[in-house]
Amino acid sequence: MDYFLYRDGILHAEDVSVPEIAAQVGTPFYVYSAATLRRHFQLFTDALSWGPHLVCYAMKANSNQAILKLMGDMGAGMDVVSGGEYRRARAAGVPGERIVFSGVGKTREEMRLALEGGVRQFNVESEPELRTLSEVALAMGTTAPVTIRVNPDVDARTHAKIATGKSENKFGIPISRASEVYAEAAALPGLQVIGIDVHIGSQLTELEPFELAYRKVADLTARLRAEGHQISRLDLGGGLGIPYERSNQAPPLPTEYGQMVRDTLGHLDCEIEIEPGRLIAGNAGLMISQVIYVKEGEDRQFVILDGAMNDLIRPAMYDAYHDIVAVNEPAPGTPQATYDIVGPVCESGDTFARGRAMPPLSAGDLVAFRSAGAYGAVMASEYNSRPLIPEVLVDKDQFAVIRQRPTFDEMINRDTIPPWL
């Protein structure tokens, strides 16, 4: 559920009309709903309320400072995957003890940064990383709290580019070698091993792959405990999907997910952590764009928008589907037209949708891309020298620009011409 609804025929973000924001900030832009973000975080917290838990928002989905502050104020932890994300989380006021550090390629510098500033745990993904982290912690006169990410070799049944839990993926240590790796970790003087981490992929639309993986984690917990390890925390990753295609998709709800976690792992008396990103931010955001032209092709009509693949890359990168709706609600019974919806960037990959049924559109109309709050703004680039688009946060009847559109001068002046040219 989200808070983007039509009122009197105009799409609103909570109590603010989308055209009003467009008039003030110009198109294209992202707009997020605070109520939706809060609701999604609360759903996960409630779903795990049967035991000790922490919801660590996977901030890679949307790492704007205002979003992090909003989440942090609700008590969220953060899942970070780089020194930059760690700094962003801290800058937004999230304490180190609520930050988990994930990622396959943490550098010594990033390890030092997190050990210095405080960290809940490192989710370690390989033996060389274990050894390096132990060295770094020892040199700082401390020990690093660690879970080890296991790769359970489970098919997440999602897009290949965002599946992470099969043995051919670069993530985690093979679960079959866990005993050996935990034994080495326990012997390293700079580490304190506290649990197990698993994350099998993103945009999962069924519970079964999670359940398969979590059953393996339950078995592993028992085995590692029998081998003398103290396993008190299970980090279960993120990955619960959202209904991008509202008409025919109904992924499991956080409540059902929480119940399944309880059924598979609840008896182990562990603290549960999860790292949802998309489900929290995805349907809390729209990208608003304006039609520049409607163009007649040989056998189709193109709607050319002012938003492009550099602003929202998911369709080009993953063939992802985003609902696109007219900001002015079509009158009931309006016959639909069929369009290819494209951006102005100079490649054919800059296509948001092919053969999409829409109400008739013309130049100047506003459209909204739904489910654009996660992996939208954060994956944007300035390709074709198109400045990054602004982000706006709505909270009831108030809204604020939470990231300005850079001016062309700011964009150009980031480059420097060497004195010898």
Ligand code: LLP
């Ligand atoms: N934890 C770890 C270790 C992850 O790698 C990820 C996502 C998450 C949590 C959060 O997963 P979520 O709950 O958001 O599914 N750019 C892609 C998605 C990449 C996901 C990468 N890892 C997209 O636009 O679909």
